[in-house]
Amino acid sequence: MPAPSDPARFAAPPIDRRSFLQVGAASAIAAGLGGPAHAVIRPRPIHRVAPKARNIIFMVSDGMSSGTLALAQTYSARQLGHDSHWARLWKRPGVRRASATTHSADSIVTDSAAGGAAWGCGEHCNNEQLNWTPDGRQPVPILVQARQQGKATGVVTTARVTHATPASFIVNCPRRDAEGPIAAQMLERGFDVALGGGAKYFPDELIANHASYTVVRDRAAMLAAPAAGPLLGLFHKSHMSYALDRPETEPTLAEMTRAALARLSASPDGFVMQIEGGRIDHGAHDNDAGAMLFDQLAFDEAVGAAVEFIDGRDDTLLILTSDHGNANPGFTLYTRRGEEAFPRLANLKHSFEWMNARLAKTPKDQFADRLHESVREATGITLADDEMSMLLASYAGKRVSAFAELNSPACVLGGLLANTLGVSFMSPNHTADLVEVTAAGPGAEELPELIDNIDLWKLMVNAMDLAPAKPPG
Numbered sequence: 344m345p346a347p348s349d350p351a352r353f354a355a356p357p358i359d360r361r362s363f364l365q366v367g368a369a370s371a372i373a374a375g376l377g378g379p380a381h382a383v384i385r386p387r388p389i390h391r392v393a394p395k396a397r398n399i400i401f402m403v404s405d406g407m408s409s410g411t412l413a414l415a416q417t418y419s420a421r422q423l424g425h426d427s428h429w430a431r432l433w434k435r436p437g438v439r440r441a442s443a444t445t446h447s448a449d450s451i452v453t454d455s456a457a458g459g460a461a462w463g464c465g466e467h468c469n470n471e472q473l474n475w476t477p478d479g480r481q482p483v484p485i486l487v488q489a490r491q492q493g494k495a496t497g498v499v500t501t502a503r504v505t506h507a508t509p510a511s512f513i514v515n516c517p518r519r520d521a522e523g524p525i526a527a528q529m530l531e532r533g534f535d536v537a538l539g540g541g542a543k544y545f546p547d548e549l550i551a552n553h554a555s556y557t558v559v560r561d562r563a564a565m566l567a568a569p570a571a572g573p574l575l576g577l578f579h580k581s582h583m584s585y586a587l588d589r590p591e592t593e594p595t596l597a598e599m600t601r602a603a604l605a606r607l608s609a610s611p612d613g614f615v616m617q618i619e620g621g622r623i624d625h626g627a628h629d630n631d632a633g634a635m636l637f638d639q640l641a642f643d644e645a646v647g648a649a650v651e652f653i654d655g656r657d658d659t660l661l662i663l664t665s666d667h668g669n670a671n672p673g674f675t676l677y678t679r680r681g682e683e684a685f686p687r688l689a690n691l692k693h694s695f696e697w698m699n700a701r702l703a704k705t706p707k708d709q710f711a712d713r714l715h716e717s718v719r720e721a722t723g724i725t726l727a728d729d730e731m732s733m734l735l736a737s738y739a740g741k742r743v744s745a746f747a748e749l750n751s752p753a754c755v756l757g758g759l760l761a762n763t764l765g766v767s768f769m770s771p772n773h774t775a776d777l778v779e780v781t782a783a784g785p786g787a788e789e790l791p792e793l794i795d796n797i798d799l800w801k802l803m804v805n806a807m808d809l810a811p812a813k814p815p816g
């Protein structure tokens with residue numbers, strides 16, 4: 344796609360990229376044949392201008408290693424009888440795939456603030472910093488830039504809406520953990536839709552100062568919200584529940600995605616939005632195969648909702664990716680053991696978070712029994728005595744794992760369950776792996792096979808032909 348300053352974009356009659364190249368080639372041929380050096384060769388009358396994206400849907404499975412994507416695909420194929428929505432997208436004509444780098448300005452292994460900022464402003468920032476460069480500049484985030492040009496904007500997440508990834512498209516902040524000031528800055532700068540968790544960072548006084556927002560606090564209120572005006576959905580005081588533990592009062596990521604798309608697509612000038620599966624990352628940090636897998640499957644349903652939206656239209660750029668790998672999980676048992684493990688994985692009932700909530704305030708002398716029982720209830724697995732000894736030793740701070748990073752109770756439990764569930768983890772940390780990028784729609788053709796994460800910002804700005812940003816008002 345020509346750069347915004349390229350006169351070819353504004354030439355009359357309008358020509359598309361292919362015709363532009365044809366004109367160039369024809370001129371060269373004419374010159375080679377001894378024709379006039381400045382011959383003007385008119386392009387054939389052309390169908391239409393190189394399509395620009397009117398809308399952008401940027402979807403992030405936070406902390407998704409390739410093994411997580413593979414696990415959701417295996418589950419979809421075996422349990423649901425079809426490929427995942429993400430894998431199905433690969434087969435559509437014109438869809439491009441790439442691998443992306445994930446490093447930040449100061450670390451081989453990025454965090455989600457720098458990872459999100461790479462897309463949010465097109466610059467490598469240090470870990471923990473949101474659109475705040477190592478030399479102290481504050482480049483304008485993409486949703487602020489899009490809003491300046493009349494686009495509707497939105498963020499949807501299963502984490503807190505003030506968490507690093509959604510914040511990275513709206514705010515400038517040197518500290519990702521300053522979520523109170525981040526909430527205020529989000530409301531100040533404005534958005535059309537923000538749906539997720541994080542109610543504790545939106546106290547009544549703050550909301551009272553921004554009376555134009557309709558605030559909804561459960562699934563039913565979201566579905567019944569008035570169509571006009573900006574919408575803020577806060578479905579949990581902190582992060583929303585894992586898909587495995589979700590109460591009926593919280594909407595699914597796919598439901599939030601549909602609700603946001605319905606509102607944003609009413610905008611006369613198009614929209615830009617980010618949708619995040621925010622807790623795939625948390626499940627991976629916890630080495631909790633069930634929490635991670637079922638949140639990835641919930642993300643995949645949201646991908647299905649986004650694909651429904653782009654079906655039959657050619658004005659929307661859809662990008663699916665992750666900010667970094669996490670814990671590099673993989674299904675790793677052969678033949679019969681694998682066949683026995685997979686149904687157990689598919690039938691998990693609850694997350695480690697659910698178990699921990701049950702264990703809170705348990706008297707010391709009842710802890711071991713309660714732990715044993717909670718694991719069985721959540722997973723259907725009865726830990727053996729020697730396994731319980733290892734787990735209790737990790738609770739007591741004793742070293743039980745060769746790799747010291749894997750010594751937390753969550754990692755030890757994840758390792759013990761791997762014997763039965765077949766999913767093993769390499770650490771409780773983000774990793775520096777390349778991540779998957781899938782792109783469909785106008786602008787997708789510009790995706791190179793290997794892309795630095797900051798260049799996805801450039802790809803979006805070019806696809807929409809966004810004018811340079813003004814400082815936020």
Ligand SMILES: [Zn+2]
Pocket residue numbers: 406455624625628669773
């Ligand atoms: Zn993380």
